[in-house]
Amino acid sequence: xxxxxxxxxxxxxxxxxxxxxxxxxxxxxxxxxxxxxxxxxxxxxxxxxxxxxxxxxxxxxxxxxxxxxxxxxxxxxxxxxxxxxxxxxxxxxxxxxxxxxxxxxxxxxxxxxxxxxxxxxxxxxxxxxxxxxxxxxxxxxxxxxxxxxxxxxxxxxxxxxxxxxxxxxxxxxxxxxxxxxxxxxxxxxxxxxxxxxxxxxxxxxxxxxxxxxxxxxxxxxxxxxxxxxxxxxxxxxxxxxxxxxxxxxxxxxxxxxxxxxxxxxxxxxxxxxxxxxxxxxxxxxxxxxxxxxxxxxxxxxxxxxxxxxxxxxxxxxxxxxxxxxxxxxxxxxxxxxxxxxxxxxxxxxxxxxxxxxxxxxxxxxxxxxxxxxxxxxxxxxxxxxxxxxxxxxxxxxxxxxxxxxxxxxxxxxxxxxxxxxxxxxxxxxxxxxxxxxxxxxxxxxxxxxx
Numbered sequence: 321x322x323x324x325x326x327x328x329x330x331x332x333x334x335x336x337x338x339x340x341x342x343x344x345x346x347x348x349x350x351x352x353x354x355x356x357x358x359x360x361x362x363x364x365x366x367x368x369x370x371x372x373x374x375x376x377x378x379x380x381x382x383x384x385x386x387x388x389x390x391x392x393x394x395x396x397x398x399x400x401x402x403x404x405x406x407x408x409x410x411x412x413x414x415x416x417x418x419x420x421x422x423x424x425x426x427x428x429x430x431x432x433x434x435x436x437x438x439x440x441x442x443x444x445x446x447x448x449x450x451x452x453x454x455x456x457x458x459x460x461x462x463x464x465x466x467x468x469x470x471x472x473x474x475x476x477x478x479x480x481x482x483x484x485x486x487x488x489x490x491x492x493x494x495x496x497x498x499x500x501x502x503x504x505x506x507x508x509x510x511x512x513x514x515x516x517x518x519x520x521x522x523x524x525x526x527x528x529x530x531x532x533x534x535x536x537x538x539x540x541x542x543x544x545x546x547x548x549x550x551x552x553x554x555x556x557x558x559x560x561x562x563x564x565x566x567x568x569x570x571x572x573x574x575x576x577x578x579x580x581x582x583x584x585x586x587x588x589x590x591x592x593x594x595x596x597x598x599x600x601x602x603x604x605x606x607x608x609x610x611x612x613x614x615x616x617x618x619x620x621x622x623x624x625x626x627x628x629x630x631x632x633x634x635x636x637x638x639x640x641x642x643x644x645x646x647x648x649x650x651x652x653x654x655x656x657x658x659x660x661x662x663x664x665x666x667x668x669x670x671x672x673x674x675x676x677x678x679x680x681x682x683x684x685x686x687x688x689x690x691x692x693x694x695x696x697x698x699x700x701x702x703x704x705x706x707x708x709x710x711x712x713x714x715x716x717x718x719x720x721x722x723x724x725x726x727x728x729x730x731x732x733x734x735x736x737x738x739x740x741x742x743x744x745x746x747x748x749x750x751x752x753x754x755x756x757x758x759x760x761x762x763x764x765x766x767x768x769x770x
Contacts, residue, residue: 330753337572337579344583348419353408360406362428365442366398368540370479378435384409384421387432396449399440404433416587423588448538462685462695466703470682473675475539476500488713491723493646493653493661494671500539501594502548503672505532507679509552525556544594550574551598567602571595589656593649600648601641603745608640642668651737660724663716671709678705 364380371377376388378400385402394400406428409421421429452475459467459474468480476499478486489495497503509528516524529552536549551570558565575595578585585591642665654660661667681702688695716722 330749331566331569331572333569333572333576337575340576340579341586344579344586348422348583348586351410353410359404361401361403362406363399363401363438365445366394366396366400367445369394369396379426381425382427383430384426384428385430385433385435388435389432394435394437395446396452397442397444397446399438399442401436401438402430402433403436404430406430419584419587420589422584423582423586423591425582425584451538458686461690462699463682463703466706469706472498473504473679473682476542476545484714485710488717490657491659491661491717492667492671492713493664494667494713496593496597497671497675499544499590500542500548501544502551502598504679505535505545505548505552507676508532508535508683511680511683522560525559529553529556542590544590546578547571547574547594547598550577568599571598571602589652593652596648596652597645600646601644603741604644604647605640608644609637612636612640638669638672639665642672648738648741651734654726655729655731655734658726658728660726662721662724663719667713667716670712674705674709678702678709681705 362383364383366378366380368379369376370379372386375386378385378388378394380400380402383402383406407430409418409426409429412418412421412429455475456471456477459470463470468482469485471477472481478498481498486495486498489498509532512528512531513524516527519527532549532552536545539545551567551574554570554573555565578591646664650660681698685695685698685702688698
């Protein structure tokens, strides 16, 4: 049996995802847009409203309208009429931005349009907007000076983040903590597991799945949030059918589903980094865990040593996950952002536990009734923790060589970097499947002799 037959037998969904990725790259690269601008009118539903360089920007299901000046009072879910020169987003001056817009299912861009309210409304989008407005106001009232951080951490709203905060997180390689991802979904799921501990595990997981699906919709269904919620749903499904959860099979399945729905997602940097980090953890974490496990072979002689072993084990596990996630994402970060975070691992080791604790405190404070006797203390503790984190991040950023600039390089270098990883993965898969195959054969022979 050849190497490829062994691997195909183990995880066929991995090869299906590779085929879908290649197909997405090919068909999107061969697509040729119409370059002429066309005067037209289009009716569409508002899905997002923000500002860029002080100008109102409106996102609908298919259009990104910039420099909107004649309309102010607009809400999510409103159905509007756009009038102006529509242009295919792939004809914009920045082709990469055009591909990003297509990955967000935006087909056309229009600058300085005339916008009219039709008086009609999409109820689901309107409901989403009302929920976000309620959450926004509640965070503003409770957390005041630190509200901008919690909006970014809870539902990805970075519009109020100061530039120095964004820059500091980026220089230290921890900007992923400000983007909604599996880290945030995991904390939210953990929080609801804790408060729903009295009901059965099956009912608890079902309620959390329903909440996470609603949460994904409310936060705009970004690639990272779909991935994170998808992992939780697949994990719950494996729990229901009593099958072992396979991280690499799950990530391959989600890649396949997302790219079949929208092939342009393959060009989304968030999509690439999000899935690269999980694939990297799935491939390298087991190896690192076995290697680092030798440091925890000692047996504690009393309670103090036992707690010490638990803490050491937690820190080693955090180091393993952090290093594993960096191995495949670092080349992409250097390629896209042209910088190398020297203190990235240290920053992650400190920031991840602090934000985990702060987010749990934030969720407790958020759901506490206004004026509850412990509300003030929880909010103060939460804000103090975030103040210490920001101070530490700014101090670390100020250190020499905290960030090195990297020159631009060809995407072919990425192929050169990742090819040895693919070959090594295929080799390891072959050895694993072959070992399992021979173990099964040996067990069958022993049972026949007995």
